[in-house]
Amino acid sequence: MREALSEWRPLVDEEIERLLAREMTDDDFANLFGEPRFAYDTDALNEALIEPTWDLLDRGGKRWRPVLFLKIVEGLGYDPHEYLPYATIPEILHTGTIVVDDVEDGASLRRGEEAIHHRxxxxxxxxxxxALYFVPLKIxxxxPADxxxxxxxxxxxxxxxxxxxTHLGQGTDIVWHNQCNIDISEDEYLEMSACKTGCLGRIAGRLAALVTNQPTAVEGALAGYAESLSIAFQIGDDILDVKNSLDEAGAFGKAFGNDIREGKRTLMTIHAVQEGTEAQSERLEEILTADAVADDEIREVIEILQTTDSVEYARERALEFAADARSHLDDLDLVPAVEDDLREFTRFVIERER
Amino acid sequence: MREALSEWRPLVDEEIERLLAREMTDDDFANLFGEPRFAYDTDALNEALIEPTWDLLDRGGKRWRPVLFLKIVEGLGYDPHEYLPYATIPEILHTGTIVVDDVEDGASLRRGEEAIHHRxxxxxxxxxxxALYFVPLKIxxxxPADxxxxxxxxxxxxxxxxxxxTHLGQGTDIVWHNQCNIDISEDEYLEMSACKTGCLGRIAGRLAALVTNQPTAVEGALAGYAESLSIAFQIGDDILDVKNSLDEAGAFGKAFGNDIREGKRTLMTIHAVQEGTEAQSERLEEILTADAVADDEIREVIEILQTTDSVEYARERALEFAADARSHLDDLDLVPAVEDDLREFTRFVIERER
Structure with missing residues (x-):
């Protein structure tokens, strides 16, 4: 799957550029959005829509959702090249959501540079x-592919x-944050994650089924695979944030304990609240809902997560979701080499180091 | 049409409430958005989505887009009651856009109360x-109506x-505002207005055609009617802001010269820049792009708009758009009494006093 990511990524980016040129002309806008009745201000439209979009796209991102879509199409026995335009749908949607999420979360950095709303x-x-929520519907x-x-x-x-x-998931997460509620049930947490993160993955899986005209059961299995994969990916991401904080402890000037600083609810913090002593739960609540968090307090949270075995617990749950994702592949009859890649991907999302 | 507004408004609101109850239960969320895989946090979802939505809906609003939809359905010879759920689509979309626009514009008030993001x-x-951009797609x-x-x-x-x-229109308007550009061509301005304001009107017109399965030409004529009506409405709104400022000049503690204070580009300011002396254009630019505007400066802008005949010019253009809207009705074969209402509506949007 790692090879697939580097092989397909440039093709996905070319395809996005075919849809949204880096500098759109009058004709490009008219082709994509319809002829103006009067006259577009093309310079203003480039400044409003195209510049910020490409700024963010050019900062990288793994493009794993488009590649997942293309691999599944391949696994179903079709030529992914014929469906390339559809691969851009989850990536463009994802790009839109991170711009908006950064405003909602008051984030200042994205992919190592200023957040788009800061710039x-x-x-x-x-x-x-x-706009990026609606552009993909144009595809x-x-x-394409008739x-x-x-x-x-x-x-x-x-x-x-x-x-x-996705808006249910994001809305729930925002309210928890604002209410300073850290006593959340694991099921409510997983639902939030399934909605907020899982849905964009599900789009990649279901889209591959729909464009190749699969039966509903196949679409359902692919949705299940992609959802559990996405939840495992999210838990893996959260664990990585703690691990990096442990390993580097502020070295290299790298951001340290980001999630803790932002008071992010994760499977680890939820487990620690449930399993920790009353004193530990109280400290977690204080630190995770504080406006400013000192480095010492980050170390304290990490220690609580460790003494309650919460990192290990989250890792086990991530492995379970990865296994659940693979179980959906059992129900499908995919091209064997591609199926191997899709299985390997469920391990990669947890084992990856960045 | 005024009668239609008061007659249909409560039915539209009931229909919105049928879709989005004022307090949604677990089952309501599951029915609308699908069963949870784990468990919804229903309280959090009500707080995240339902409370702010109803707060804004309960503040009023004319609901003219749903009523326009229903009147057109009636004019095409169908029973509007059968299509009531569709009438909520443009209203819910409109509600979503004003919440987002108020964040984008940094507005502090909406319908006489705190803007939703302030509250x-x-x-x-x-x-x-x-979320309100996507809820109507659920309809x-x-x-309904099979x-x-x-x-x-x-x-x-x-x-x-x-x-x-709509996002092209809003993006163009934002960039003009940020660039401090007030030298805009009339065609570029009208395009912005057609996109930003016209599209939501067009949705009402086209939706009425589509749900009653009209030929493309009928859909086009209704789109044209609704677009020109919306542009006339917008110009009427802008004129009203200047008129209220003239008449009341800060009396009754009512907001005064809002559009000028916000540096809003209108057909009047564009005409004044083109027709005024160099000194007048410079003053317009200074005042409309200033961070803070004194009451004297608002009076100065209004005076420039008057000496350049810009209010009168805008009124003439609004009348032309209203006439254009009516000309689209000539192409249609509507129920005569309803056609009269739709014609009268093109006058109401300009003549109305609030």
Whole structure:
């Protein structure tokens, strides 16, 4: 899968550029969005939509959702090259969500540089981020690979379903943060994660099924695979943040204990609240809901996570979700070499080191 | 049309409440958004999505887009009651856009009360506003009035088209504001207005055509009617802001010269820049791009708008758009009494006093 990521990534980026050129002309805007009735201000539109989008896209990102889509298409026995435009859908949506999430979370950095709203202003960032929620729907209307109208409708309904749920996940997470609530049930936490992170993964899986016209059961299995993979990925990410903090402890000037500083709820903090002593739970609540957190306090949280075995617990749960993801592959009849890659990917999302 | 507004408004609100109850239960969330895989935090979801939405809806608003939709359905010879769920689509979308626009514009008031992001926080407001972009798509999936799958697909494609264009309009307006550019061509201004304001009107018109399965020419004429009506409405709104400032000049503690204070580009300011002396254009630029504007400066802008005949010019253009809207009705074969209402509405949007 690591090879697939580096092999397909440039093709995905080319495809995004085919849709949204780095500098759009009058004709590009008219082709994508329809002829103006009067006249577009093309310079303003490039500044409003295209510059901030490419700034963020050019900072990297793994593009794992488009590559997941392409690998699944390949696994189902189809040529991924024919479906490349659809691969951009989850990536463009993801790009939109991170711009908006950074405004919502008050984040100042993204991929090692200024957050988009810091560089371009909150107004430009939000409007561009929101525009990226709707641009991918244009791909469905343009109908590359000549889907039937039933397939197109199914794609719209799938996107409607998943994009609604992403907002449930994000909304829940925001309210927990604002309420200073850290006593959350594991099921509520996992639902939040399934909605907030899982839905974009599910889009990649379900889209691959829909564009190749698979039966509902296949779509369901691919959705299940992608959702559990995404949850495992998220838990892996959260563990990595703690591990990096442990290993580097502020060395290299690298950000340290980011998630703790932001008071992020993770499977680890939820487990620690449940398993820790009353004193430990109280300290966790104090530190995770504080406006400013000292380095010593970050070390204290990490120690609580360790003494309650919460990092190990989260790792086990991540392994369970990875296993659940693989179990969905058992229900499918994929090209064997590709199936191996998809299985390996469920390990990679937990084992990866960055 | 005024009667239609007061007659249909409560039915529209009931219908919104049928979709989004004022306090949603576990089952309500599951019915609307799908069963949870683990467990929803229902309290958090109500707080994140439902409270801010109803707070804003309960503040009023004319609901003219849903009523326009219903009147057109009636004019086409169908029973509006059967299509009530669809009437909520433009209103819910409109509600989402004003929450987000208020964040983007840094507005502090909306419908006489605190802007939603001031009351609930920027994070909650943005996520709720964005959620309202996707909730109405659920209505299309639920398929009330049993549309054919071709009709459903056409509705999705129409919404995709129009919602993309609203972001072009808003993006253009934001960039003008940030660039301190007040020297805009009238065509660029009208395009911005057609995109930003016109698209939500077009949704009402096109939706009425699509759910009743009209030929493309009818959909086009209704889109044209609704777009020109919306532009006339917007120009009327801008004129009203100047008129209220003239009449009341700060009396009754009412906000005075709001648009000028915010540096809003309007057809009047654009005309004044083009027709005024160099000194007048410079003063307009200074005042409209200033961070803080004194009451004297508002009076100065109004005086420039008057000496350049810009208010009168805008009024003439609004009348032309209203006439253009009516000309689209000539192409249609609507129920005569309803057609009269739709014609009267093109006058109301300019003549109204608030």
């Amino acid at each position: 371009y202003g909150t107004d430009v960032a939000l409007n561009a981020g929101n 469905v209307s343009a109908n 889907l039937s109208s039933e397939q197109q409708l199914a794609v719209y309904e799938m996107l409607t379903f998943e994009l609604n749920r | 609930y926080g920027t994070d909650v407001a943005l996520n709720a506003g964005n 299309v999936s639920a398929n 549309l054919s799958s071709e009709q459903q697909l056409a509705v999705y494609e129409m919404l995709t088209f129009e919602l993309n264009r």
